[in-house]
Amino acid sequence: MLVPLANRALDYAWGSPTLLADLEGRSPSGEIEAEVWFGDHPANPAVTPGGERLDGWLAARGQAPLPFLLKLLAAASPLSIQAHPSKAQAEAGFAREEAAGIARDAAVRTYRDDNHKPELIVALSPRFRALAGLRPIARTRALLDELGAPGAELSARLEEPVAAIAWVLSDDARGIVREIIAAARAGSSDEFAAELALAAQLDDRYPGDPGIVVALLMNLVTLRAGEGLFVPAGVLHAYLEGLGVEIMAASDNVLRGGLTPKHIDVAELVSVLDGTDAAVPILHPVADRPAVERYDVPVDDFSLRRVSPRGDAAVVPIAGVTIALATSGELVLEGGASADRAIVSPGQAVLVTPDEGTLRAEGEGELFLAAPGR
Numbered sequence: 327m328l329v330p331l332a333n334r335a336l337d338y339a340w341g342s343p344t345l346l347a348d349l350e351g352r353s354p355s356g357e358i359e360a361e362v363w364f365g366d367h368p369a370n371p372a373v374t375p376g377g378e379r380l381d382g383w384l385a386a387r388g389q390a391p392l393p394f395l396l397k398l399l400a401a402a403s404p405l406s407i408q409a410h411p412s413k414a415q416a417e418a419g420f421a422r423e424e425a426a427g428i429a430r431d432a433a434v435r436t437y438r439d440d441n442h443k444p445e446l447i448v449a450l451s452p453r454f455r456a457l458a459g460l461r462p463i464a465r466t467r468a469l470l471d472e473l474g475a476p477g478a479e480l481s482a483r484l485e486e487p488v489a490a491i492a493w494v495l496s497d498d499a500r501g502i503v504r505e506i507i508a509a510a511r512a513g514s515s516d517e518f519a520a521e522l523a524l525a526a527q528l529d530d531r532y533p534g535d536p537g538i539v540v541a542l543l544m545n546l547v548t549l550r551a552g553e554g555l556f557v558p559a560g561v562l563h564a565y566l567e568g569l570g571v572e573i574m575a576a577s578d579n580v581l582r583g584g585l586t587p588k589h590i591d592v593a594e595l596v597s598v599l600d601g602t603d604a605a606v607p608i609l610h611p612v613a614d615r616p617a618v619e620r621y622d623v624p625v626d627d628f629s630l631r632r633v634s635p636r637g638d639a640a641v642v643p644i645a646g647v648t649i650a651l652a653t654s655g656e657l658v659l660e661g662g663a664s665a666d667r668a669i670v671s672p673g674q675a676v677l678v679t680p681d682e683g684t685l686r687a688e689g690e691g692e693l694f695l696a697a698p699g700r
Contacts, residue, residue, distance in 0.1 A: 334362075393628065420438075549570075555606065562583065637690070649696045660685070
């Protein structure tokens with residue numbers, strides 16, 4: 327069975343008024359459009375052509391909830407600096423907040439479900455920028471050295487990166503934070519010009535926010551279209567600008583560390599952080615079969631393939647409930663076991679039930695297939 331899916335765009339403040347409209351080939355609505363969710367997460371499930379919520383549609387047919395959530399993400403300005411818990415941390419945190427009687431939709435709620443949230447973002451725009459993971463300490467010290475005296479105290483604390491981040495986010499560091507931000511705005515550097523420019527951009531949007539100093543400790547990553555970034559549990563990250571396809575374990579657990587008006591729980595964030603300092607690898611797709619590439623990730627919750635037929639049809643095996651999301655051109659989709667057929671354009675998605683066995687895609691365009699992992 328092939329079932330078209332739709333959902334409204336969420337209007338988070340960091341979203342874009344044009345990126346999703348440009349992808350879909352329509353005039354901008356004038357509203358901010360940040361994310362479109364294609365999945366059954368109860369916080370914002372997609373809907374079928376009859377208006378039925380996808381979570382209810384799957385349950386009515388004996389299907390378990392999807393282990394993944396697929397999104398289009400359109401960032402015109404930086405998202406919050408954040409990390410996600412491991413499965414064990416999420417279960418413990420969720421149980422603790424349930425026992426405390428905190429409503430799941432409360433602004434101060436941290437754990438909205440009991441799942442982890444490893445995630446993969448694949449760039450659709452020619453350039454997608456992000457912060458991800460802690461930069462190797464030696465290079466961060468070189469950056470702080472270029473800031474002169476204000477960076478010295480922070481540099482001395484970097485032997486224990488997680489403790490250093492906790493200090494930066496504490497009231498004790500407010501004075502040093504202001505000095506570091508001022509030095510970054512006034513400074514110049516051949517090696518770290520992009521990082522200093524970003525600090526100034528962030529300070530314009532979130533004046534004096536300690537998250538700006540945390541950003542100076544992180545890897546600044548630029549993806550080209552088709553390249554991916556995988557973020558496991560505990561790794562600090564923040565998407566800065568660009569359009570992408572994002573897939574993650576089915577969770578809405580976010581622990582924030584700055585650059586946001588939303589709830590920040592520093593102690594809880596620090597408790598889940600991975601303090602490893604290393605460059606973050608850019609993920610490139612690998613050939614899977616003709617016109618099909620896959621993104622290899624070390625989790626079982628999801629898999630992601632990119633299908634790019636050019637004249638010849640691509641036939642892809644389907645194992646588990648799959649969501650097909652078009653991102654360019656126009657493609658004709660046909661199931662392997664039914665007579666179902668769908669024509670998809672950028673921004674349109676179709677659910678494919680496992681009994682189809684295969685999905686055939688024909689036309690000139692690009693399609694992402696989200697499915698359960700290994």
